[in-house]
Amino acid sequence: MTDNTETAGRWAEVLGPRYAAATLILCLGVALLAFNAFVTSTAMPTAVQELGGVALISWALTLFLVFAIMGGAGAALAKQVLGARVALLVSAAIFLAGSLIVGTAASMEIVLVGRALQGLGEGLVAAICFALIPEMFPARLVPKVFGMQAMVWAVAAFGGPVVAGVLTESVSWRAAFLVSVPMALIFAGMVLVVVPNSTLIKQDHADFPGVRLLLVGSGIMAVALASLATPLTAALLLAGAALLLLGAVMLDKRSRTRLMxxxxxxxxxxxxxxxxxxxxxxxxxxxxxxxxxxxxxxxxxxxxxxxxxxxxxxxxxxxxxxxxxxxxxxxxxxxxxxxxxxxxxxxxxxxxxxxxxxxxxxxxxxxxxxxxxxxxxxxxxxxxxxxxxxxxxxxxxxxxxxxxxxxxxxxxxxxxxxxxxxxxxxxxxxxxxxxxxxxxxxxxxxxxxxxxxxxxxxxxxxxxxxxxxxxxxxxxxxxx
Structure with missing residues (x-):
């Protein structure tokens, strides 16, 4: 390989007519996850003041992350069983349902249900989009697309709280979450047009990875609880989390339908x-x-x-x-x-x-x-x-x-x-x-x-x- 511009590809090509749609859809998929991960810290305090349930505020982010990690863990299997296009559409629908639930919630308990669905859908979307990069771009453009993904996360880290703050102050905290609805619809529409209907991998005697996903989710939940606990309890929770996550990895190695x-x-x-x-x-x-x-x-x-x-x-x-x-x-x-x-x-x-x-x-x-x-x-x-x-x-x-x-x-x-x-x-x-x-x-x-x-x-x-x-x-x- 060489470092010359022709071999490496050009930014103009990544954003040009041939690959612009693929670039946009992959970046939009990652942006949905990145933006929603950062929007909570800005919009949720206002939501709590309106709905009550201050004690539940930390769970709005915790449940999102736990279910996003569980969704990401199962993404490879979903792509293989359903195909990339169907898997993305199902994942986008889950995220869309979660966004609508959060944006119209009448209590913090309902908000938490919506946040869990948002996390599950977005964990699936982000992981599948990542897997699609080498399938939708030639080798010379893959590094640039990965670079674009990194930039999306960086921009979301800066822009997510800003956009959420403006919407919360000028409209409502609900608008900060509902803004994801049109983004999800655009994403789903582009999936139908751009993402190939990949050949399914036949799964003989496939095992539903319920136990492994439960171990992963429980491990991350224990980690989240550790940050709120006393030092001794936190140490026990972190040790338990390590055992749960290690158990998930070891169990997966012996499974006929592996996630990892x-x-x-x-x-x-x-x-x-x-x-x-x-x-x-x-x-x-x-x-x-x-x-x-x-x-x-x-x-x-x-x-x-x-x-x-x-x-x-x-x-x-x-x-x-x-x-x-x-x-x-x-x-x-x-x-x-x-x-x-x-x-x-x-x-x-x-x-x-x-x-x-x-x-x-x-x-x-x-x-x-x-x-x-x-x-x-x-x-x-x-x-x-x-x-x-x-x-x-x-x-x-x-x-x-x-x-x-x-x-x-x-x-x-x-x-x-x-x-x-x-x-x-x-x-x-x-x-x-x-x-x-x-x-x-x-x-x-x-x-x-x-x-x-x-x-x-x-x-x-x-x-x-x-x-x-x-x-x-x-x-x-x-x-x-």
Whole structure:
């Protein structure tokens, strides 16, 4: 492979007449998940004030994430059994029903039902869209499409709360959720036109993965509960979650109808090591994502808008870095980028802590740029390498597991950060000095997890070097 523009493809081609519809539908599918993951923090407090049920507010996000992860875990099987087009239409219908339920809910209990359906539908949509990338684009454009996916997440991290805030203040909190309805309808219409009706894989003696999905959902639910519990209870919940998730992986390996690749999370394979990188980096990054905006207000007296702007620097850096490396084709360059990501993340998290403790906003901003760049520089290469390293029969499972694992990493990271903060007295802190003292362990935990992710990335690249060139990833060119 070479790095010349012709071989690598051009951005104009990804967005041009031939592939524009496919690009839009895949990005829209991911955008629905990303936007709804971020809209809750802005619109839900107003909903709670109107409907009551303050004690249930955290469950609006928790149930969304739990069911999104469960949906993503079953996405590969849904695509194989139903075909990509039907699976996407069913998933979009589930999400649409959830959005309508939330937007018209008369109580918080009904809101939670809608949020669960939204999560289930969107988990399926995002994972199937991920799996469709190499089926709908030639190999030379696949890295750019993966880069587009990364940019969608970054834009949603910035734009989701902004759009939700404007709609909540100018119209209603219901509008912030109902805005997803036309997006889902447009998505479903484009699926009918663009997505091929893929050949179904015959499933002889197929097992419904109910037990495995229940283990996954229960594990993530235990993680979410850990962030709200006392330290001892949280430790027990996290240990229980680890056992449940490990049980799901082990049970899946012995199943005739697997949800995951056979080497999922096995350190002796490229795919297994790569999935650890995908899990650990959002676990580490959740430290800053959960606490930075709040700390800027508590320690430095920043208003919500200014604190949010500092956080948004990460999204801008993420997008810029993803664009900058989307042309990369050389495997050696990809290997360097894969290891650069978690290393830069560890440096960025340490930098945020240093800036907060020293009172230097410039250091915090540079660290935010480093964190955003860590994702933007490495994600596309990581995705392409994982998909190219997978056996053809496992590729759908690998693709579906990528966004699912990222969502699980965000949930686990938020819980671990919460446990660390509770242990160090963050909740009872009332002065800048007390806040500073209490968050040292939180950010050091994040940096430590990032370093473990770096070790997994190094292991992954070592296995890549041993295994030889990747399989070319993407559909063959078809000329009329």
């Amino acid at each position: 690749p056979i080497d999922a999370f096995w350190h002796g394979s490229v795919v297994g090591s790569g999935l650890w990188v995908i899990l650990l980096t959002p676990v580490a990054g959740a430290t800053s994502a959960v606490y930075l905006v709040l700390l800027l207000q508590q320690m430095w007296g920043y208003g919500p808008t200014l604190a949010g702007a500092v956080a948004a620097v990460l999204a801008l850096a993420w997008s810029g870095a993803a664009i900058a490396v989307a042309h990369v084709q050389h495997e050696a360059t990809r290997m360097r980028l894969i290891t650069l990501g978690p290393g830069l993340l560890a440096l960025g998290l340490t930098g945020v802590l240093t800036g907060l403790l020293s009172g230097q906003i410039a250091v915090v901003l540079l660290a935010q740029i480093a964190i955003g760049a860590s994702y933007g520089l490495s994600n596309s290469s990581l995705y392409v390498t994982l998909m190219g390293s997978a056996d053809p029969g496992e590729r759908d499972r690998v693709a579906a597991l990528v966004p699912t694992t990222q969502s699980a990493g965000n949930a686990i990271g938020a819980a671990l950060a919460g446990v660390a903060a509770n242990l160090t007295g963050y909740a009872s802190a009332s002065t800048s000095a007390a806040f500073a003292q209490s968050i040292i362990a939180v950010f050091m935990l994040g940096a430590s997890v990032a370093i473990i992710g770096l070790l997994a990335a190094v292991r992954m690249t070592q296995l890549m070097a041993m295994n030889g060139p990747l399989v070319t990833l993407g559909m063959e060119e078809r000329h009329p």
